[in-house]
Amino acid sequence: MAMAAVLGSVLMAVSAKVQVPFYPVPMTLQSMVVMLLGMAYGSRLAVATVLLYLAEGLAGLPVFAGAGAGPAYMMGPTAGYLVGFVLAAGVIGLLAERGWDRSPAKAVAAMALGHAMLFVPGVAWLALLFGVDKALAAGLWPFWAATLLKTALGAVLMQAAWKIVARCSARRG
Numbered sequence: 001m002a003m004a005a006v007l008g009s010v011l012m013a014v015s016a017k018v019q020v021p022f023y024p025v026p027m028t029l030q031s032m033v034v035m036l037l038g039m040a041y042g043s044r045l046a047v048a049t050v051l052l053y054l055a056e057g058l059a060g061l062p063v064f065a066g067a068g069a070g071p072a073y074m075m076g077p078t079a080g081y082l083v084g085f086v087l088a089a090g091v092i093g094l095l096a097e098r099g100w101d102r103s104p105a106k107a108v109a110a111m112a113l114g115h116a117m118l119f120v121p122g123v124a125w126l127a128l129l130f131g132v133d134k135a136l137a138a139g140l141w142p143f144w145a146a147t148l149l150k151t152a153l154g155a156v157l158m159q160a161a162w163k164i165v166a167r168c169s170a171r172r173g
Contacts, residue, residue, distance in 0.1 A: 008049035038092025080125025084118035
């Protein structure tokens with residue numbers, strides 16, 4: 001379990017570096033990785049993994065998008081999204097524990113809900129910092145197309161992973 005959490009936190013860090021620069025929040029692959037961690041790990045391990053990732057950033061390790069790290073970075077414009085990662089991992093994990101990761105339609109629905117869990121605190125925090133109009137313009141609207149793509153890609157990847165697991169299990173059996 002500990003190795004899975006470390007591997008997941010490394011995936012989070014790598015996905016933070018794959019980005020399209022926007023201000024005040026960059027577009028990264030992190031949200032897709034959070035969704036996949038929730039589906040693959042379940043709620044407890046996924047939340048623990050995201051908390052480990054956040055602890056690494058809090059300690060000053062360069063795991064976040066951009067060059068920042070530490071407490072000041074974590075209270076900046078991305079703070080709400082960082083909280084949203086934890087919420088999304090938990091919700092997706094709970095849904096996966098109830099079989100939502102096995103059906104393509106339910107996987108898409110779960111990931112869409114997970115993205116909503118990520119955007120609500122993210123945009124709310126930006127609204128506190130910059131006002132509602134600017135928060136929506138900079139923290140929500142530019143991300144719609146990428147979110148749809150990451151949701152679909154994540155669901156496809158999860159279904160492909162389950163097919164591989166089923167084939168490997170059938171060969172052993």
